[in-house]
Amino acid sequence: MNGELRYVYAVTAPLEAPLPDDVRGVSGSVPYVVDHAGLQAVVSKVPEEEFGQEALHARLEDLGWLERTARAHQAVVDALTALTCPLPLRLATVYRDDDGVRRALAEGSQEFLATLDRLAGRVEWGVKVYAQRAPEPAPAAAPAPTSGREFLRRRRQEVTSRENALQEAEELGRALHAALTAQAEDVRVYPAQNPQLSQVSGQNLLNAAYLVPRERAEEFVGRVEQLGAHDPAVRVELTGPWAPYSFAASDAPDEREGVHDSAVC
Amino acid sequence: MTAPSAEPPAPRGPVAVDSEQPLARRQVALVDLLDRLLGTGAVLTGSLTLGIADVDLVRIDLRALISSVNARVPSPWEGGQPL
Numbered sequence: 001m002n003g004e005l006r007y008v009y010a011v012t013a014p015l016e017a018p019l020p021d022d023v024r025g026v027s028g029s030v031p032y033v034v035d036h037a038g039l040q041a042v043v044s045k046v047p048e049e050e051f052g053q054e055a056l057h058a059r060l061e062d063l064g065w066l067e068r069t070a071r072a073h074q075a076v077v078d079a080l081t082a083l084t085c086p087l088p089l090r091l092a093t094v095y096r097d098d099d100g101v102r103r104a105l106a107e108g109s110q111e112f113l114a115t116l117d118r119l120a121g122r123v124e125w126g127v128k129v130y131a132q133r134a135p136e137p138a139p140a141a142a143p144a145p146t147s148g149r150e151f152l153r154r155r156r157q158e159v160t161s162r163e164n165a166l167q168e169a170e171e172l173g174r175a176l177h178a179a180l181t182a183q184a185e186d187v188r189v190y191p192a193q194n195p196q197l198s199q200v201s202g203q204n205l206l207n208a209a210y211l212v213p214r215e216r217a218e219e220f221v222g223r224v225e226q227l228g229a230h231d232p233a234v235r236v237e238l239t240g241p242w243a244p245y246s247f248a249a250s251d252a253p254d255e256r257e258g259v260h261d262s263a264v265c
Numbered sequence: 266m267t268a269p270s271a272e273p274p275a276p277r278g279p280v281a282v283d284s285e286q287p288l289a290r291r292q293v294a295l296v297d298l299l300d301r302l303l304g305t306g307a308v309l310t311g312s313l314t315l316g317i318a319d320v321d322l323v324r325i326d327l328r329a330l331i332s333s334v335n336a337r338v339p340s341p342w343e344g345g346q347p348l
Contacts, residue, residue, distance in 0.1 A: 011307065070298050090306035115307065126297060190300050207300075239293060245301035 003048040006095045009076040010086035010243070011105065011112050012040050023079040026051075026072040036102040037109040039116075042080060043101055051094050060092075081243045085120050087112060088243045115248065122185065123217060123241035125210050127224060128193070129176060130202035130235045131169035133162070166203070169233040173205040176227050176236065183220055184210035188246040202235055209246035217241060 007026055015033065019042070025031045029044035049055055059065045073091055080086040095101050105112070145151040181187050192204040212220045221238065228236025 066299070067295050070295065070302050073302060074293070074298055088301075088306050091302040112307075188305070190304070193296055193300075209301075239297050242301065245305045247305075248307040249305060 004045045005048050005051050006034075006043045006097060006101055007046045007051060008089055008093045008095065008101060008104075009042045009044075009073060010080055010088045011108075011116070012042065012080060012084050012086045013116055014038070014040055015080075015083055017083055019076075019079055019083070023076060024072065025076045026069050028072075031076050034098050034101045034105070036105040039105045039109060039112055041101045041105055042076060042086070043095075043098070044076075046094070051092070056092055056094070077243045081123075081241075085116070085122065086243050087116055087119065087248050088245045089248075119211075119244045119247060121214050122211050122244055122247075123214055124244045124246055125212055125217075125220060125224070125241060126237075126239035127176070127180060127206065127208055127210065127228075128204060128237045128239075129169075129173040129206035129228070130200065130204055130237070131166050132202050132233060132235045133165060165233055169203075170205055172231055172234045176224075176234075177206055177208060179223065179227055180208075180210050180220070183216070183223055184212050186211040186247050190246075200237075205234070209242070211244055211247045214241075 007029070009025065009031065014035070019031055019033075023031055025044040025046075027046050027050060029046055031042050031044045034041045034043050050059065059069075070091060077086060077088045095104065145154060177189075188209045190207040190209065192207055193200075194204075210220065224236065224238050228234070228238075
């Protein structure tokens with residue numbers, strides 16, 4: 001268990017410029033390029049005691065380790081995004097040695113070339129829509145209910161107004177998603193995020209990724225801002241540009257979308 | 266294939282689009298990062314590829330954190346022995 005493994009970050013077409021010297025990958029390792037079959041894999045040497053199968057299983061349960069590793073992975077992919085349009089790999093893709101990486105490039109070469117071609121010049125934007133509750137009226141504004149019936153009437157009113165607000169937010173979310181889908185080449189809808197864990201307020205109604213050509217990025221962002229702003233019923237969050245993670249798998253679009261647990265409002 | 270772009274490569278956000286704040290560089294939320302790094306991204310053959318479905322994730326909060334955990338994620342170590 002004292003060996004070194006190869007951690008792979010991304011597959012790219014041959015890079016025209018080297019990675020900047022100061023880029024560091026997982027565990028502080030230095031990324032380098034493995035060439036094969038007209039493709040390049042960007043890899044780094046990592047300790048087996050940290051990235052071997054059993055070690056990985058244990059460490060994936062460690063949120064601190066997971067975060068450091070995910071951010072380091074992302075840092076390398078980010079650096080690559082400045083040079084090319086990389087095909088980003090799933091976290092913790094590990095091989096025994098450079099030859100193992102070359103074999104994987106050879107086996108997948110047709111698929112990788114097709115996917116790189118499909119994604120060339122595209123970036124991914126993340127958009128999340130949250131229901132935002134309107135400020136509650138100050139309780140002091142209304143006199144205390146004079147009867148049980150009055151209490152129940154007010155209570156119903158409150159519930160109805162909350163339901164209406166949520167409905168309005170859902171409609172806005174759907175409209176936003178439809179408008180952005182029309183501007184994107186591909187869409188992937190993620191399950192809603194748990195508000196307690198993402199530590200943001202409001203119910204997550206939409207959590208989606210949109211594949212957009214770089215030259216239309218500004219237009220896309222402008223559209224998000226135009227559609228998402230100024231409505232008190234929703235809060236819209238934009239992340240990106242990302243390397244096209246959400247579109248890197250070669251599965252069919254109909255497998256990627258429309259899952260019943262997805263957050264499409 | 267792709268011309269280098271002057272665009273800043275690092276994902277920014279999350280930024281509420283109705284805030285006064287410009288799209289400043291902010292650290293990406295872990296939950297957004299994990300959605301992508303664990304649930305998507307290309308999978309190579311023959312690798313010790315992580316399939317999050319196989320990870321016990323005894324920390325229930327971690328399982329919930331990763332919204333992309335679902336039946337569609339292939340099981341890990343798929344395709345026989347790793348490496």
